[in-house]
Amino acid sequence: MKKMSYFKKKGDSYIIFTATGLILSLAMVVLIMTIILVKGLGFFWPSDLVQVKLQDGKAYLGEQWAESTKHEFDTDGNRITHEEIQFKIGNRDLYGLDFIWLSRNEIEKMEKPKNAFSFERLGYGNFYGFIKSLNIGDKQFNYLDEQSNNAVEAAHDKAVKNRHEIKELENDINKLNTPLVNLQREISLLQLKENKTPEEQNELEKLQKEEQAVTDKINPEYQKLSKKLESIYLENQNIFLNLLTADNREKKLLLADVVRIYRPNDFNVLEKSWIYVKKFYEFVADEPRESNTEGGVFPAIFGTVMMVLLMSIAVVPFGILAAIYLNEYAKQGAIIRMIRLSVNNLAGVPSIVYGIFGLGFFVYALGGTIDQLFFSSTLPEPTFGTGGILWASLTLALLTLPVVIVATEEGILAVPRANKEGALALGSTRWQMVRKIVLPNAMPGILTGLILAISRGAGEVAPLMITGVVKLAPSLPLDASFPFLHLDRKFMHLGFHIYDVGFQSPNVEAAKPMVYTTALLLIVIVVLLNILAIYIRNRLRKKYKTSVF
């Protein structure tokens, strides 16, 4: 008894208890990271195609996705356990569904046929099936063996090349037509006007003449291009595959609509890895397809980077000024206490409050005024009076201001007092001292602040979704058309992409893997930025320590 109370008093056991808290917290981090890593990285791996034959004669071909055990009760109240397997069977245009749950009991046979193909298409998701024959022009080749694979590949390359060429030709034709279209718009504007003055009448005639001249000038080129376009288009219409599904349905597939063809069951690890790499590249560098559930996230990456850059431009100078004021200019007293209180509270204000402030102030008040002053011709269609990258960036700049201030302050505090006083003693003004001594030495701190702000900005979603982020932006905020940087445009964002695709997509099940990958990408960006910030800060601290002694 005495021993027990002694044990209790000493309380070593409680230490175990505190360790449990740590273990649980760490376990959660590890768990979440593992889930994201496994799910996010696994998405691109070309998984094997399984052909399933059911007892009732139905057959499917698809990727095995998940298994689950379900408990149910039969009519007598007995518990039955049955296992189900989820397959991604693709072929949305034929089946209507991408996914199917099959009970193990119904399955008669499962096999992995070597010649099963997986087609990634531009529309309708994946197609899983077998090739019956290949059509090129009016010739038809039956699918026989390895040789045929090469022929299919060659035909696919050709079709894809043609597709790119068609796009280029269309661009060329558009470019060719631009002056003409501009003229025509001016003419129609003038024609619409009633009670034309004589000058306007003259102008109209002049424009019409010009239009004729331009048409004559570009016509031969135009004819040439459109003929070429037509011929390539026709050629592509005649490069197609005749496919068979697992249940022997036929399907014609234009090769130009196919992104990628592969036979996962026949591929070795190296070949699969190559496809993995290609898919990953597509994910990072391509546009999204199929309402964001396939393709890449390039516009979202680009939008995130642009927004973060604009935000940094706004927040860093402001943050540095505030930090310098706090440490080098302000006298200890009420003002400095108020500023510190403000910084603390700015850091504590929920991000959605910044969002609604940004919407009310930047978008409606500021943007609305700008529209009325400079863009009144396009009203009521808003230019700046609606969410856009500029407003989103400014909102986030406010949100990240405390981060920059606090980190910069830390940097400034690390500058040895002796250096500063030395500079002042040598007769420099305060500003000279700040510029030559404080700022250069506080650089690591400023950099830390910048990086932390960027990481915060990249991960924040709530304020963005009401100040200018959209699920699918028609064009990037930076492009080749004047004035190149379009501050009024809406943009895409990785974080919002996760929310939108995961929760508002019409086909959540098919979109999920994409979301995991996007989440992984976002986490990698944020974590790398943070590690960088921690590294810089640690160096700063070391420097600070050495300068004390």
Next chain:
Amino acid sequence: MSISTNEQFRKKVDRANKTARIIISFGGYGVIISIIFILLFLMYQSLPLSFSVSIKEMLSFSYDKPDKRIIAIGLDQYQEVYYVLNDKGYVEFYRLSDKVLLLRDSVGLNKDEKILSISKGDYLKDRFAVGTNSGRIIQAEIRMLPEYGKQDRTIVPHFKVKDIYQAEIPTDSIPAHIEELVFRQNDDYDFYVWINHAQELMLRITDDYDEYRKDLTEFLGESKLTKLEMDYNAEKLIAGTISGELFWFDISDPEEVYLKDNWKVSDTPVSSLAFLIGSNTIIIGNTDGQVTGYFPTRTLDNVFRFMPVYSFDTHAAAVEQIYISPRNRTFLTIDSHGKAHLNYSTTNQTQIEFKPFDNTVQAGAIAPKSDGIILIDSKNQIGHYKLEDEHPEATLQTLFGKVWYEGYEKPEFVWQSTGGSDEFEPKFSLIPLIFGTLKGTLYAMLFSIPLALLAAIYVSQFSPKWLSSVIKPTVEIMAALPSVVIGFLAGLYFSPIFEENLMAIFLVSIVVPVVSLFGIMGWRLVPEVQRMRMPLGWELILTFALFIISVWLSFSLADTIENLFFAGNIKQWLYDAWNINYDQRNSLVVGFALGFAVIPIIFTISEDALSNVPDSLTSASLALGASRWQTVYRVVIPAAAGGIFAAVMLGLGRAIGETMIVLMATGNTPILDLSPFNGFRAMSACIAVEIPEAPVGGTLYRILFLTAFLLFIFTFLINSIAARISDKLRKKYARF
């Protein structure tokens, strides 16, 4: 030369110094300005909610034909044109600005025929019907539609007689008066109900093919009728009597019209009746000046009855007229002295009283957009008023109190901001949102505080150095995880897993502490000498093993226990035994996810506080023979209490404001239920979801700004309290 260069240089330096000082000071003050500006802006946007109603007289002029008795008057939606209809059946449209006659037409009455009664068919449609003293009911159409020119807009009036019906046939001895009339139109039928000279209540329902005519007098007994009213869907016919009794006829099926209910409102005669938009609430005015509102709700015996829900300020004289707003639940009551009250039904308030004229009011109307009133008195004096009442549905009572909304069985806190039709009444109680925020915060804190504090104590006091140098950056990275990722995982990954393994999750929360306890007991058996020899960090290895064992144990036992005690399905059992519904996205999941987001904050700050306790204190304690735990418990934790408290407060602040996690991991249903198995709607998520759809300057927009303002204040208070208390406690322990 050199002097002047020197001079110039000096000037330049001075100038630069001064400019820099100004700019830098501006940067410093900018922070204060920003936060004050944000606060003021949020206030400024939400303030118009509390602005009171105002009625401003725009015009007052006399209609130039004083001998005519006006029985109806109305305005177009832009308040540019008004019409008057007199008892001789002439209708005239005038422009308000210059009183120019735009159109004059007639209902087409015979000689000596006069209009006795009128009924507007609907509050938005433009049909009306009049009953005359020769037994005819004439249906006509008044339209004032805008036509757009290049620059301007003109209101073009139309008038057309649509239908004439000889309702009562006069004989030489008996006149055929239509004393009271109510006319409605729905997609199928035209409805006419009237009281004739013989005090008979007649009903006629007609379409192109059929006609139903019915005498309803038999249902009324001895009661003498005074007023008639029908809802705008033409389902409920209400007749008021001289004894203050009301009769409710169900006329939704023309072939089977029956008396559904009757009830007594007052002892005085009913002098006016009007349904508000939404076709449910009826406003009843009596001769003693009482104004009450009733709508049908399900009573205890499971029957729908009209219940007295609203009562408004009493008039000094009989309530003669009620004019309803076509936009919202505003209505105007006017008594026989000519005094007018402007009421709003949902808030149960009489907002304004005014006396437009010296004489009694003859006719009136509220403008289609509910932004104006036009009235005419018995001397044919017309008054046009501007009504400024943008947010009548938002008062302190509706925002924070229980409100008895139309169709509800009792007063409740309801948030339901948008509905399908124009008649939908938005319900703006902030209580469910505030409750949701607090509920989410509560579960998050329940989960995160113990874990974070225990971890902080361990890392700061017991762990080996190398371990803390690994853990601190890990936690910092945990803090940097975007909340959208956590929310997404919680909503799409964890919530189905939780649902499927509910039993195992329950078991884990019981088994982990139990197993640790056993572990501790077992550890006690090891001789102390041996124990002391173990290297730092041994606890981790032990607890890790225990943890794995308990998780494994829970998952393997779950099935058996569920079968044994919970009839094989704990969700079903919860529902059967406790009537608890399990939603997939529920507060448990949110608590877990939000807790995960909050742990790093609490951990980092409290760990800092614990580490910063001076070594002199701990060394002294250890030297005096206290054990490690005793030192921590008696010395370190009290010394760091301020920092720990601040950590918890800051975590609280973060949990209150977090948006994406609660948005994605809850069902976002605004309910008041503390059960951990269903969701909630938090203030932050509500703002994020609803502000993109809210019309700028509308009530919802302003209420969402008010919500943001409240969030701001909440977090501001929490942060300030945290800062103050941690300051205080820091000073207290600073002497060591």
